[in-house]
Amino acid sequence: MSTMTSTTLSPLESEAVTIFREVAAEFERPVLLFSGGKDSVVMLHLARRAFAPARIPFPIMHVDTGHNFDELIEFRDRTVEEFGVELVVASVQDSIDAGRIKDVSGPRSSRNQLQTVTLLDAITANGFDAVFGGGRRDEERARAKERIYSHRDEFGQWDPKNQRPELWDLYNSRHRRGEHLRIFPLSNWTELDVWEFLRAREVPLPPLYFAHKRQVFSRDGMLMAVNEHVEMLEGEEPFEATVRFRTIGDTTCTAAVESAAFSIDDIVAETSVARITERGATRADDRVSEAGMEDRKRKGYF
Amino acid sequence: MRRLEPLRFATVGSVDDGKSTLIGRLLHDSKSIFEDQLEHVEAVSKKRGNDYVDLALLTDGLRAEREQGITIDVAYRYFSTPRRSFIIADCPGHIQYTRNMVTGASTVDLATVLIDARHGVVEQTRRHSLLVSLLGVPHLVIAVNKMDLVDYSEERFEEIREQFTEFAQKLELRDVTFIPISAFAGDNVVDRSANMNWYEGSTFLNHLESVYVASDDNLIDVRFPVQYVIRPHTNEHQDYRGYAGVPAAGTIKPGDDVIVLPSGLESTIAGIDNFDSLAAGVDTLDHARPGEAVTIRLADNLDVSRGDMICRPHNRPQVTQDLEAMICWMDSEADLTPRTIYTMKHTTRTVRAMVTDLRYRLDINTMHRDEEATSLTLNEIGRVVLRATEPVFVDDYRRNRQTGSFILIDESTNQTVAGGMIRLTNT
Numbered sequence: 059m060s061t062m063t064s065t066t067l068s069p070l071e072s073e074a075v076t077i078f079r080e081v082a083a084e085f086e087r088p089v090l091l092f093s094g095g096k097d098s099v100v101m102l103h104l105a106r107r108a109f110a111p112a113r114i115p116f117p118i119m120h121v122d123t124g125h126n127f128d129e130l131i132e133f134r135d136r137t138v139e140e141f142g143v144e145l146v147v148a149s150v151q152d153s154i155d156a157g158r159i160k161d162v163s164g165p166r167s168s169r170n171q172l173q174t175v176t177l178l179d180a181i182t183a184n185g186f187d188a189v190f191g192g193g194r195r196d197e198e199r200a201r202a203k204e205r206i207y208s209h210r211d212e213f214g215q216w217d218p219k220n221q222r223p224e225l226w227d228l229y230n231s232r233h234r235r236g237e238h239l240r241i242f243p244l245s246n247w248t249e250l251d252v253w254e255f256l257r258a259r260e261v262p263l264p265p266l267y268f269a270h271k272r273q274v275f276s277r278d279g280m281l282m283a284v285n286e287h288v289e290m291l292e293g294e295e296p297f298e299a300t301v302r303f304r305t306i307g308d309t310t311c312t313a314a315v316e317s318a319a320f321s322i323d324d325i326v327a328e329t330s331v332a333r334i335t336e337r338g339a340t341r342a343d344d345r346v347s348e349a350g351m352e353d354r355k356r357k358g359y360f
Numbered sequence: 361m362r363r364l365e366p367l368r369f370a371t372v373g374s375v376d377d378g379k380s381t382l383i384g385r386l387l388h389d390s391k392s393i394f395e396d397q398l399e400h401v402e403a404v405s406k407k408r409g410n411d412y413v414d415l416a417l418l419t420d421g422l423r424a425e426r427e428q429g430i431t432i433d434v435a436y437r438y439f440s441t442p443r444r445s446f447i448i449a450d451c452p453g454h455i456q457y458t459r460n461m462v463t464g465a466s467t468v469d470l471a472t473v474l475i476d477a478r479h480g481v482v483e484q485t486r487r488h489s490l491l492v493s494l495l496g497v498p499h500l501v502i503a504v505n506k507m508d509l510v511d512y513s514e515e516r517f518e519e520i521r522e523q524f525t526e527f528a529q530k531l532e533l534r535d536v537t538f539i540p541i542s543a544f545a546g547d548n549v550v551d552r553s554a555n556m557n558w559y560e561g562s563t564f565l566n567h568l569e570s571v572y573v574a575s576d577d578n579l580i581d582v583r584f585p586v587q588y589v590i591r592p593h594t595n596e597h598q599d600y601r602g603y604a605g606v607p608a609a610g611t612i613k614p615g616d617d618v619i620v621l622p623s624g625l626e627s628t629i630a631g632i633d634n635f636d637s638l639a640a641g642v643d644t645l646d647h648a649r650p651g652e653a654v655t656i657r658l659a660d661n662l663d664v665s666r667g668d669m670i671c672r673p674h675n676r677p678q679v680t681q682d683l684e685a686m687i688c689w690m691d692s693e694a695d696l697t698p699r700t701i702y703t704m705k706h707t708t709r710t711v712r713a714m715v716t717d718l719r720y721r722l723d724i725n726t727m728h729r730d731e732e733a734t735s736l737t738l739n740e741i742g743r744v745v746l747r748a749t750e751p752v753f754v755d756d757y758r759r760n761r762q763t764g765s766f767i768l769i770d771e772s773t774n775q776t777v778a779g780g781m782i783r784l785t786n787t
Contacts, residue, residue: 059614060642069366072606075653079588079604083666083708107635108653111600112592195436202435203422205463218422221433223459223690225466225779228705228767232774246447248438335394352423 097192148180165289200352214358280313373474374484375453384415389550392439434464459690582610585707602655608762667709
């Protein structure tokens with residue numbers, strides 16, 4: 059009989075796999091949010107690891123602002139095909155066309171916040187009762203407070219002052235009809251843990267994460283990619299730089315960092331000594347106020 | 361992945377004893393704070409007119425917390441040193457948020473109880489130490505904080521040590537270490553204090569880096585709660601039937617004789633799989649230990665489903681519908697009253713249960729058992745007798761934290777209303 063030693067599984071990976079299985083066992087209609095970003099890629103791989111040799115027993119959903127990096131959409135479609143999962147696309151443009159939300163305009167506009175309505179509408183329309191997100195507690199101070207099973211009322215709202223107790227690994231999945239739970243299997247992972255997983259499992263990623271030459275311009279001390287969805291302001295000049303993205307949202311609110319990290323090894327080395335958090339370095343959306351993320355999360359944001 | 365097992369630890373203690381400041385100091389002096397986070401904290405401190413940088417702002421992430429300068433819910437923080445990585449649960453000190461403290465402390469290997477050197481052991485010190493004891497946290501650090509405000513007095517430190525030791529006689533604490541610190545001034549947190557030469561023990565960080573937790577796992581009693589049945593229904597794996605889960609205790613090996621509860625049917629372990637072993641095409645993993653997510657195959661085709669328990673024929677948990685437990689009541693809306701039916705989650709098994717008797721309510725301060733009590737209200741602790749609608753497979757919590765714990769859920773509000781620790785003996 060051929061055997062293998064099971065020392066390859068880290069405690070964090072076991073924890074995440076266990077959460078995936080628990081949700082599949084207790085909820086009727088889970089869905090995994092998939093943006094093509096590195097955290098959601100890790101999530102998809104963990105889901106596959108949880109149910110092997112069976113297929114992943116739930117669909118994935120992309121909330122599409124229409125302002126994507128092309129590389130990301132290509133990567134998404136390739137991944138969906140490889141994993142044989144069902145993809146649900148919730149489109150912000152559709153929500154705008156249906157009059158559910160008003161589009162924003164102007165050089166500093168971003169559809170980032172509009173996603174909340176599209177997301178909640180799609181959850182309701184599909185009857186999803188558990189929504190897996192790749193959020194990590196090390197990302198941001200409001201996320202640092204959130205439970206692994208995070209309850210959302212019928213308006214999709216989070217009540218941070220009244221979270222359910224969550225003891226041991228006994229998760230409370232009960233909810234009323236129309237309510238749902240957000241599930242965060244990567245809660246206890248750090249950015250470095252994510253990269254170490256991607257390296258150890260040799261997981262393919264969108265090319266945007268690796269250093270490449272790109273036309274950028276400087277705004278608020280961040281390097282934004284020159285692209286059709288962002289209007290440059292007076293005094294903003296495009297220039298070429300060698301950059302990579304530490305996080306990838308849509309093109310209007312994600313900035314690049316200068317980097318010479320061309321491989322995952324380089325990125326792990328760079329992340330180990332990083333002095334600025336990934337969101338601090340690259341996310342315009344978190345700079346709105348002291349509690350920008352908390353306010354968005356309360357309304358049902360990711 | 362990482363060379364060392366991460367250490368999960370919680371900071372608990374009374375409000376204003378400096379829990380968040382200690383974590384801020386730990387992160388700051390171990391150079392784990394990112395520049396943008398520090399800039400943010402500095403800016404907010406300045407905006408508020410503080411004389412100094414308030415490191416507590418690093419963990420108090422909610423608007424309401426920052427407005428009031430208190431911790432309402434657990435904040436989780438992550439940092440690593442070259443020797444180990446850490447997951448910190450920064451727990452609230454206010455009595456009304458005790459349930460959040462219990463949430464944070466239920467999963468940790470080590471708890472740090474902070475004591476303000478000026479005030480010594482106070483009610484919240486006792487409450488939190490009792491909860492740490494009930495939750496069976498294997499290691500405890502008593503960090504006597506604000507030593508700078510008592511002139512770094514050895515005498516005062518010894519006084520508090522005696523105070524605590526006397527009170528702790530009534531608790532079940534296994535490994536207790538006392539460390540004099542000043543989180544505000546940085547003494548003995550990361551760097552050794554020049555102000556307390558009389559103290560010869562480890563600094564706080566040094567202690568965290570070296571505490572040995574692997575021996576805390578129960579490797580003897582095999583307990584495998586079946587979490588999820590994997591049946592691929594694909595051409596490639598037509599006959600595959602695996603039981604996914606995590607050993608709650610014991611080491612499982614291929615060829616082991618096992619029994620499945622509640623059916624009592626016996627079989628042997630045919631193989632242990634995970635994604636990597638399946639991808640590599642090997643027959644089985646050589647073993648599975650507590651905490652490792654795996655999938656088990658049995659040699660015989662038995663009826664096994666979620667909520668069943670796989671164990672060794674000669675070492676079984678107790679199979680029972682009647683339980684005794686210490687519970688912590690966590691519902692702010694309704695009190696615990698006997699005869700109400702709740703949903704009970706125990707391992708992967710969900711049943712309904714009713715509290716048939718409240719034996720006593722525990723007075724946190726005096727440890728007095730009030731046998732006249734007829735109900736428990738928010739944050740109270742009591743000894744109860746429960747009757748479940750179906751058998752559950754239990755061990756004493758002190759022997760096994762997984763098979764000895766449960767939660768109760770209110771069936772009308774869906775709130776988690778209690779955490780329970782099973783007692784199989786009369787203590």
